[in-house]
Amino acid sequence: MHLSREAIVEGLQRIVGPADVITDRRILVESSVDNFRKLQNIFDVHTMPVPAAIVMARSTEQVAAILRFAGEHTINVIPRTGGTATEGGLESAVPDSIIIDGSAMNRIVDIDAYDMQATCQCGVPLQALEDRVRELGLTTGHSPQSKPVAHMGGLVATRSIGQFSTLYGGIEDMVVGLEAVFPGGIVTRIKNVPRRAAGPDIRHVVIGNEGALCFITEVTVKLFPYFPENNVFLGYTLKDMKTGFEVLRAVMVNGYKPSVARVYDPGDAGLHFSHFAADDDCVLLFMAEGPAGIAKATADGIAAIVAGFAECTRVDSAYIETWFNDLCWGPDKITAEDERIRQTLNVNRTTEISADWSSINDIYQAARARIIAEIPDITMMGGHSSHSYINGTNMYFNYFFNVVGVGPEEETAKYYLPIIGIICEETLKRGGSIVHHHGMGKARAPWVRDEYGSSYYILETLKHAFDPEGIMNKGTIFPL
Amino acid sequence: MSAVRVLVCFKVTPDFEALREADWAAAATQGVQTRYVRRVLNCFDESALELALGLSDAAARLGVTVELGALSIGGREVDPYLKTLVALGYERAARVAAGADGDIADTDAAGVGVGAAAGAAGVDGAGLDRAASGLDFAPAVVASIIASYVLRADHSDLLVLGCRSGPGDGGTVPFRVAEALGWPCLTRVTSIEPLGDGRLRVGAMVDDGLLRVTLRPPCVLAVGNALVSHLRAPTLKDRLERRERRIDVLAAADLGLDIAAELRREACVPTALETIDRRRRGAVIAGATPRDKARTLFDSYLSDLIETL
Amino acid sequence: MRFAALLDGTVATAAVQAQALAGFLGDGLRGDLAGETFVLYCDERDRERLVDLAPTRDVRLVKTAARRPERMFDCLTAAARGGDTALFLAAAGATGTEIVTRLACRAGGGVLTDALTIEARPQRLVCRKNVYSNHLVGRFELRARPWCVTVDACWNDTRRSPSPSHTILSESDESGDAGRPGATTDTRATGATGAAPFADAELLEAPSSGDLAKSRFLVVAGYGAASREGTERIADAARRMGADFGVSRPVAMNAWAPMDRLMGVSGTRAAPALCIVAGASGAPALYWGIEKAGLIVAVNPDERAPIVANSDAALLDDAVAVLEELAEIVAGRRTHE
Ligand SMILES: Cc1cc2nc3c(=O)[nH]c(=O)nc-3n(C[C@H](O)[C@H](O)[C@H](O)COP(=O)(O)OP(=O)(O)OC[C@H]3O[C@@H](n4cnc5c(N)ncnc54)[C@H](O)[C@@H]3O)c2cc1C
Secondary structure (H helix, E strand, O other): OOOOHHHHHHHHHHHHOHHHEEOOHHHHHHOOOOHHHHHHHHOOOOOOOOOOEEEEOOOHHHHHHHHHHHHHOOOOEEEEOOOOOOOOOOOOOOOOOEEEEOOOOOOEEEEEOOOOEEEEEOOOEHHHHHHHHHOOOEEOOOOOOOOOOOEHHHHHHOOOOOOOHHHHOOHHHOEEEEEEEEOOOEEEEEOOOOOOOOOOOOHHHHOOOOOOOOEEEEEEEEOEEOOHHHOEEEEEEEOOHHHHHHHHHHHHHOOOOOOEEEEEOHHHHHHHOOOOOOOOOEEEEEEEOOOHHHHHHHHHHHHHHHHOOOOOEEEOHHHHHHHHOOOOOOHHHHHHHHHHHHHHOEEEEEEEEEEEHHHHHHHHHHHHHHHHHHOOOEEEEEEEEOOEOOOEEEEEEEEEEEOOOOOHHHHHHHHHHHHHHHHHHHHHHOOOEOOOOOOOOOOOHHHHHHHHHHHHHHHHHHHHHHOOOOOEOOOOOOOO | OOOEEEEEEEOEEEOHHHOOHHHHHOHHHHOEOOOOOOEEEOHHHHHHHHHHHHHHHHHHHOOOOEEEEEEEEEOHHHHHHHHHHHHHOOOEEEEEEOHHHOOOOOHHHHOEOOOHHHHHHOOOOOOOOOOOOOOOOOHHHHHHHHHHHHHHHHOOOEEEEEOOOOOOOOOOHHHHHHHHHOOOEEEEEEEEEEOOOOOEEEEEEEOOEEEEEEEOOOEEEEEOOOOOOOOOOOOHHHHHHOOOOOOEEEOHHHHOOOHHHHHHHOOEEEEEEEEOOOOOOOEEOOOOOHHHHHHHHHHHHHHHHHHOO | OEEEEEEEOOOOOHHHHHHHHHHHHHHHEEOOOEEEEEEEEOOHHHHHHHHHHOOOOEEEEEEOOOOOHHHHHHHHHHHHHHOOEEEEEEEOOHHHHHHHHHHHHHHOOEEEEEEEEEEEOOOOEEEEEEEOOOOEEEEEEEOOOOEEEEEOOOOOOOOOOOOOOOEEEEEEEOOOOOOOOOOOOOOOOOHHHOOOOEEEEEEOOOOOHHHHHHOOEEEEEOHHHOOHHHHHHHHHHHHHHOOEEEEOHHHHHOOOOOHHHEEOOOOEOOOOOEEEEEOOOOOHHHHOOOOOOOEEEEEOOOOOOHHHHOOOEEEOOOHHHHHHHHHHHHHHHHHHO
């Protein structure tokens, strides 16, 4: 039976106690959106259904009990940890949802420097884990820009990727095992092994599920030795993104594994590099890391490859190193950016896609040209490629527009969604993927069938099998 | 009614907050190496630029024309900012060239205070190398460039600029310019509104409150902690439309100034940098909950002290 | 050598200025100097109190009608031209900066603002002041005389108390008709300036930042407050503890608290006996506002925040939660007694 908001709150209070059920109206309203509709929070104009409650889970058992309760009464639940989602994954699509907040499950369970793996609860901020393992001369190798604010559960749930992915891979290359609770309160643990061939890799049912299949309570990730003293930085300016993609490809197919390999188009480069790059310059940069011999060989090899591209002009590596040291976004930068938006109504959005080497430049050029031509009030339309693979790379579109003539609540409809639409169309047309690392959320869910094609059968079957009542994060990955 | 001719002066500075502890620690002996950090608008100047745009918008609604101009002293890294301002409706955009393309030494050519010679000679700390520090610690020279530009080239009658900028943090430039021009100066300005009759209504923080003043240009307005602190962004279309507009690049000599001689006359000369050790005990107070920690803090540090307050 | 201290008694911060000047003359100034104080005032009722505040025995009184200090210039410029006075000192602040800068320009001297210490040598004045947003201290030499300096506002520990009795050396009344309220009379003004450019100046808000500068017990909220509501909760906790309330620049810029609460390089500098920094990282620009505090307590969940090492005691926790608990303890203790 459909429960009233009061009854939902009471039910949750019976499970976790009253102190851990948040019903403060203001907090609930702010929690009805994430960064996808961040303007609603910045201007305090809200249009989404207000969740019934936020429940602070403190143990796997509590999560199981909450999921059982939600299942019995078919209440939508939205898993949450760090709250940095950018694609609407945390948005309440239907009234009276429960947000299960795992941020209080923040214990680092074990750091094993011999077996080189660390186990932590879902609410451990990645920065906290990274700081702890650094004391042992180790690193997780994971460094998304949101490292100071995102938590391990959310990072696994969104299939996140960090700035050093070209060497360490995405989160899917790091997770060795985990614990997750499925609807009905079923607790499952995938053991930590180096590899196994005992059937399909079920980790991948959990990694990237965006809270639409299960709640992740604990994860175990790999650890790596950390040699910051060996880091070598390389930077170049060039005029053409096409050349930039060609250089990245040459580096990858020649077998080099820099930790960072990026090319910025002039618009995006202007935001970071105007103190050394001209305003029509692209900027290409690399970081090589690891044991001294490897770092040096990697940097030398890359330098030799780039030297073969006459268009590229080397810049002082100190520019790149200095930029690199100030990359991550803590809460202060996020709040400052919100304030900038509040004053100027100039909004910054990003959309990341991936494609093979043959298509990436075409997608970049076509999407960029169409957005400039079709969308009004654009103030910057650019982007960079920051994660490369042997067969292709990603494109991280970075764009700004002024919100003109509509209220903050209409920003997504007037600007953001049409831009996402263009990027998705141009990407799908050329066989790329519409989501490289932020997750589908609710923003790109409408394209899920086009993204998957005939393999949508597999995805949809997972949803039906694990979440038959459809209580897990309605509207995320699977459109309403 | 005649138009108001406004000139906003701004400085593009290295983002000092992007430097690391180690960079500051090395400053006393090696100077501050700012070349590699990204550039930002001096925060007070950013407010000034936006307040002037707001003034122009409000004046237009009253049927008064406000002609905006922008001036900066610096190297080529200033040009993207000037282009942005032109796209936003600044009709005049000028740069008095410093660094590679000007007759003023550029700060980021060497970083401030490198003073290798003085350092090697072992005099107390490294001497600040005037040649390398550009105009960073030469407010009198900056003021005479601005005043000369107003008098010889721009003929503006309202000058708006930030009340202070780093690294010198002196706050004297607006008053120096006002003195040179013979204009009154209001500092710590937080708002500027047109009255439609050529007068302006200006809000300014003073040491004991907020002052609201009606004034008629010419005058100098030095912008302080205004709530308007971010410059709006021009659209790509604005940029395209104003792409052909020229940015004037002047040498100090074009304004009749001999920078070397001006620098020699500067009455306040930087001689050294000292690092600051702010460390205290940093005793971490343990406890399971905020309440426990607050209790321990109170018992071991505050209970007696608070009685005396 | 002689110095002249300038006390602007037309604004409510006179006592703070006087304390800063007295402290500076006692501890910040080295060199063989004797001096007098120019006291600017506009209301006869303040006269006696202001004379008492003067940090030197010898006092010269200048009466103006305006709340702005430019009327002082004729007297000061005359004193400077006399050549006898090598050094002019004013307390840091908007008016202090204006006075010393304009004076230096007119008298051909050198100017330095917010001096931490100065040392008078025969041909030059060696000064130290914070530069690079308080990341560093710079040492400067003022060569041309008169040396015109504003002194750092934080010389509160007045070991040398203001002189007990004062001698009035001269009095002048500049409050004539040129001194309409708010009028700036610029001795070098050209015809272009016109008369009385600042008509009808009006003071809108009650003085408050002056209180911050004098605070004995200060709570400073930073970004860690996370919202306007968090900031208000910290402000409320401060109130319950009987503390004054200040904020970091980002908090003020987000309008989570009024701008006059701003501490640091672009706001107020204070020297309270106790300062609790709640949720601020303690960047040098903010730290400048509190570094003279007797005891600094940091509340910040991030142990790597600079404020932790730069505090006497640190609580690694949420700022709002800790402050509310602390307020309860302190308030309970106070009512208990
Ligand atoms: C400034 C900024 C920079 C960013 N940089 C990067 C980057 O470099 N790389 C990158 O990949 N992403 C980046 N992101 C996106 C975001 O940080 C990641 O998606 C991150 O993984 C989310 O983690 P979180 O803990 O904040 O999760 P949340 O925001 O709390 O949740 C994200 C999604 O995961 C689900 N979820 C959360 N916790 C659980 C759980 N325990 N079990 C099941 N589902 C759960 C939620 O329902 C939601 O759909 C950035 C975001 C911001 C704001």
